[in-house]
Amino acid sequence: MSQQKVLILGGQGRIGKSVAQDLLTHTDAEVTITGRTQKQIVSKPNLQFLELDLSEIKRLREAIKEANLVIHCAGPFHYRDETVLKTCIDEKVNYIDVSDHRSFYQKLVPYQEDAIKAGVTAVLNTGIFPGISNSIVRQGIEKLDTAETIHLSYVVAGSGGAGITVMRTTFLGLRNPFDAWLNSQWKTVLPYTEREVIQFPKPYGKTGVYWFDMPETYTFADSFNVKNVITKFGSIPDFYNHLTWITAHVFPKSWIESKKGIEFFSKVSYNMTSVTDNFSGIGVAMRAEIKGTKNNQKAIYSATMAHQDTAFAAGCGTGTIAQFILDGKINQPGVYPVEQVLSTDLFTLAMHSRGIQIEEQLT
DSSP states (O other): OOOOEEEEETTTSHHHHHHHHHHHHHOOOEEEEEESSOOSOOOSTTEEEEEOOTTOHHHHHHHHHTOSEEEEOOOOGGGOOSHHHHHHHHHTOEEEEOOOOHHHHHHHGGGHHHHHHHTOEEEESOSIIIIIHHHHHHHHHHHSSEEEEEEEEEEEETTTTOOHHHHHHHHHTTSSOEEEEETTEEEEEOTTOSOEEEEOSTTTOEEEEEEOOOHHHHHHHHHSOOSEEEEEEEEESTHHHHHHHHHHHTSOHHHHHSHHHHHHHHHHHHHHHHHHHHHHOBOEEEEEEEEEEETTEEEEEEEEEEESBHHHHHHHHHHHHHHHHHTTSOOOOEEEEGGGTOOHHHHHHHHHHTTOOEEEEEO
16 A cells, blocks of 8 residues: 555644644655645655645645645634635545634534535544544433533643744633523623633643633534533633733724734733743643533533643644544545544543553542
8 A cells, every 4th residue: 555645734833733743743644734834844754745825726726736645733723714625526536624613613513414425524623622522522422321511721821832823822711702602592602701710730720711702612512412512712821811801801903903902912922822832731622521411410521631732632633633533543425524424432541552641440
């Protein structure tokens, strides 16, 4: 069998590089990373660079034609459209992305039938959150007889080591109210409101989290028969939470509705975290709590995970899906979120092989 080829769009960013490293570690694939200009010399076996601007549609199609799998890491996804997925479907090439906003998910889901007809497996929202978070929740749902409420919280230390694009994504997420699944209906929620203090694994401990629009807020309501889906996000050190709250609720709305405003806040925040990363670290922690029943009694499933490097963990989440698609263990034509394609058995195997520990409790 010839060597499989993986094309990583946006492969020079923090997340893209982490995905590439995971693939080089866990597969034998030949990996090509792309960028508008080459930022550093590529000198690893099975890794090469291709200069590519996603606006060059003809060259994009030519690059996709040569691949067995395309991984779209070129965010922020608020600004992206369905071009890459459509091209993958046209060329019958499997697709993964690291998108992190429901608006992008909603642009791509209508291509479900086209992907099925083309035999293309497309998995959206891979990474850490969304991504690993989706599989943790699926794992918990399967431990219960019935589930009623999913409460998913995340916290990132400093920049998370994930670059300025993630900063942009955070501020873009503050712009608009969003719909959350509460009491079996969609209700409007304001971003960065209703602070809760959550106990995360060491070394993060207790910290504040706030309502935040994540793809899971939307996809869990479709994937699982539950009444409530709550997704909250926070930062360490905690004063970043207060600064973000001020940005969302005190500054003029026009400041975060313009690209210039988003860019300003993102660069200021990134410069601040370049200092605080030295003592806060760049890690991530998650806690999933699912309330339901087990053996006709009320039960609560809780799971936590933590890692010292957010970008590395995101690479593990995306690399897991890529590995199993290349191996043929995930072969499900259509367009899906992670929780609808990755079995708990495969997820557990992948996390173990990557040294990511998930602590579970059922009470």
